[in-house]
Every structure is written in C-alpha cells, then in structure tokens.
Amino acid sequence: MAPETPQERTELADLVAARIADLGLSYRRLADLCVDPEALTEEEARPWARSTLENLIKGRRITAPTLPMLRALAAGLQLHLGQIQEAAGAQFLGIDSVWSQDGQARALVIGFREMSPEDQAKVLALIEEKTQLRRD
Incomplete structure (x- = not known):
C-alpha cells in the first residue's frame, strides 16, 4: 500500500489524535504505552511502531489494525476497547x-x-x- 495515499474515513485517526492531545503524548510515548494486556510474549505485547501511529494520525494509508493492536491502543490511550473498535470499524471497514x-x-x-x-x-x-x- 502506498503510505502517501489518504484514508477515505478518519474516525480512528481522529480519536487517536484527540486523545494524544488530551494526554500530551508524543507518537513515541504512545507507542511505548500501547501494550496488549492479553499478549503472551513481549514481542506480541507491543504491536505499534511510532511511524505507524504517525501515519495513522496524518491520514496516510495503513493496514487495518488487528484485535491485539486495538487492545494495545485502548490501553495506551486509556479508553474502552469498544470505543477503539467502533472507530476502527468505521474507518477501515x-x-x-x-x-x-x-x-x-x-x-x-x-x-x-x-x-x-x-x-x-x-x-x-x-x-x-x-x-x-x-x-x-
């Protein structure tokens, strides 16, 4: 996928951007905080790279996040998983x-x-x- 192509819908990107602003986080700090609470290994626990979060928020096309990625994002943003799933479903599906x-x-x-x-x-x-x- 071309990373410079904008997404048609931006519900998840908008939610993440707003929450980053509310919490005063950098992309790197958010990536560090995004830990899947159900992961079995340390490698699986941290599914977000700083660059992927930045691409999401800046409207560049990324691959639809997986459930472990959504759980990690919910943890990092201190939001309910349902909110993250709803926004991702709208933006990506x-x-x-x-x-x-x-x-x-x-x-x-x-x-x-x-x-x-x-x-x-x-x-x-x-x-x-x-x-x-x-x-x-």
Missing part, C-alpha cells in the same frame, strides 16, 4: 454504529452514512422498535 435514543441498543450498519435520510430513518426506527420490544 465502513461499518457505522447506530445507537438507539436511550443508548441501550446498537446496530452495526455498513454504509449508514451514505444512506438516504429516508433509509437512515428506517434503520433508526427498527432499532427503536427492537429496543421497545425488549422493554415490554
């Missing part, structure tokens, strides 16, 4: 998380952002209907 109004139900929808407003409303109505059925 085009999967949008669509939540019910009460935040109790979520649907993973491919291409939700590209849907017409009418189709988006239908998806939201389905989620709300299922949420209401669970309450009854």
